[in-house]
Amino acid sequence: MTDQELIWRIAGGSGDGIDSNSRYFAKALMRSGLDVFTHRHYPSRIRGGHTYVEVRATPDGAASRGDGYNFLLALGDSFARNPSEDAYYGNEELKPLSENLDDLREGGIIVYDSGLIDEEQVAELNLEERAEENDWHVYPVDLRGIAKEHGREIMRNNAGIGVTAALLDMDTSEYEGIMEEMWSDDILEANLAVIQDGYEQAQEFEQNHDISMPDHEEPEEPQALVSGSDAIAYGALDAGCRFIAGYPMTPWTDVFTIMSQNLPQFGGISEQVEDEIAAAALALGASHTGVKSMSGSSGGGFALMSEPLGLAEMSETPVVLIEAMRAGPSTGMPTKPEQADLEHVLYTSQGDSTRVVLAPGDQQECYEQIRTAFELAYDYQIPALLIYDQKLQGELRNVDASFFDQEPDGDPGSVITEEEIAEAAEHHAGKFKRFQYDAEGGKEGVSPRSVPGQKGGRFLATGNEHNEAGHISEDPDNRVLQMNRRLGKLESIREELDEKGNQTHHGPDEAEYGIMCWGSHQGTVFEAVDRLNDDGHSVKAIGVSDLMPYPEEEVSAFLESVEECLVVEMNATAQFRGLTQKELGRFGPKLSSLLKYNGNPFEPAEIVEGFESSIEGEELAVSNMKYVPAAGD
């Protein structure tokens, strides 16, 4: 990218307010007319530990983290453990500065809190020498001192904002406006004074860096700064979901929290329960009783949902479940992203999978696809799953506010009325045929539903194989008819999904090479594709969202049109490439993989490099990724 790009990284310890301040700062940049995108890096720890958030701001679209960053605001970790040379964790107080230097671009700016980070320790980092080598511009400011002088120590982040603004020649009014929305009276006054003092002190420096606030104009229409979790929760609410049950687990907790905070005012119910087995089972119970319901979790919690998920498949109880991936196996790295739960989500639970699985690639797709999940779940009486990851759940991006101007949908799908029940097919013994082989008038394979309390609609839902009235049956002919009917729904669903067009294409149609990805790093892949094409390569990409039923025709057409295709994903065993080969049964010699599983999301330059090494048959220059060649290579 050009120098018309600010990537501002605020670093400190958990509990230092990194998250809130970066959100306010991103919003201020957005209101100024820039496109923003954030990247969060944090440990599984309440207080202290190496944490940072990056805010990338550009005039013309930000859909990914960038390559490294160019502005560091190092606050110091106020919850650092006692520094000791022998401790394996090293000097935590210094880490917000020391741990972030490797990614800082040449010519970058460093601001650190000299009130917390000891100057002598800084000297040990050889900062001066490294700054000279890399043309870094270092500005130590006693942020803690400023904060204490006008208010409280916690306000030092805002002193850093003031310093940032001065160094970037940025107007502080947007940020101050946000402070005014947040605070009032003395607290507001103190915060504003802290910002101004930081601003003034930074102006004292002799400034010789080349980074400034990118060009910006008043936004054409109001923007909304949203995370993937916001978009999923809002999509669910607009889809008419009024019941959620869950158990806390990072990173799914965000959606659960947003839903729990908003459901009361939306007339719905949220239940925090004893475990994830219960959570999924509650969602089924509410859905069985006629309410649009959801649950969700992350890897380990989702594993507990396997059995209720299978029950939903067998009993044809509509439900939406979401899985927010983090690095595994087992507890893995709880706060780091990975895409290694794909096979888990596709196949977990006994028997043949009968489910819909969608993977949104950005915030707008999160909103749209959770709505699609509800629509399909309730129209087809099938579990619909949304799989996303720690990256997408927490990263913020600006979206046209008008995007959310959409109609809510309270339609419970294929439930019929008491009048219709009275006319509906009955078993010879007088029971409603809830699982009729060949119901007419509805979607293919879908038999109308009744819900408890409706007169004449009683039936038995069961995880056992069952006859048309729901009673347990092991009759071979019935078994085949019911299995075929349930599985057949996926074919109609595939047709509906084709109309929705969930796959996202990028780059020239006639390109020679392809890149495939799924889920959250779609924006990063697309940015890499643009750069590759600018550099003379001929590349296009497809971001696949429909994972089950798989978009066979669309992906086949894409792969037929290219010479070779690199499949980019955040796991170690190329699960999506495996799925593609399984579903399509060919293209093995065309597909190679670029894999990353070190806990950090791809940067665009890494994909560029991975692509170039793949077509040139060279080894990857960096060790944080893995290249797996095509079959036969």
Add this chain to the structure above:
Amino acid sequence: MSAFSAIGEQREADEDEFTPGIEPQPTWCPGCGDFAVNNALKKAMSKLGKNPDEVLLCTGIGCSGKLNSYFESYGFHTIHGRSLPVARAAKLANPGVEVVAAGGDGDGYGIGGNHFMHTARENHDMTYIVFNNEIFGLTKGQTSPTSPKGHKSKTQPSGSAKQPVRPLSLSLASGASYVARTAAVNPNQAAEIIAEAVEHDGFAHIDFLTQCPTWNKDARQYVPYTDVQDSDDYDFDVTNREEAGKMMYEVESKLYEGEVLTGRFYKAEDRPSYGEEKRATGEMPEEPLAERYYDEDAEWERCAEQLIQKHT
């Protein structure tokens, strides 16, 4: 107007209405205690004038789970140990539905023990019947959570080294607001207790002793039994938690000494149900949530109007 006209209708009901046309004859073994649960439940529901279309019976897995096939109502035959979370969500979704959950002692006190504890704690307005035969029957006779210490089975050939679960005490400690024990050999008491439990506004737990004549031949047939409310030997106040706790301990201990004590052991008169508690916090709508989906005039909140502003 409600979309659920079966709910709350004043009516005369007949026991036969609760016998399904498809499977009127249960397949339990001759002499099985499970027949008694089915009969008592039918009797209680008809006595209360319930419509089979307003009742939701949720079961787990095992012989007890087959109750769903032999009792006519809306049913959800769930998975092993999970009848309670399904059932309690149904009650939250539509409080008008009469929700009953049932399962075996392995289902409720073993694999589903966590759900039992938490459903009792939350005090959902529902009835939970545990078929307690002190054995895993359908899987052919393994030691269960309520099997007595020393119980020999194919999986514990030298005899169980474990103390059995104390289901009544566990229920009380967890927070159930109605706790009773009845037995298959006592059909009238069973029907009365089930009717009381259904009428109780809170979590009503019934430990139902159901002899297994096939896999637990050594076990008592739960005769003779004593109804503690009818006996002069026992005097305690069922509304007093402390007295109830002592009584339960004695009842549980005596079962393993060969004395079968049944009756009502605890009833909290004033404790609000979970639905009431949750409505009081403002986190549950006053009207049944399910109704809204079937009301063509229902208005649905929009994120665009209520939530997007704070992101701009």
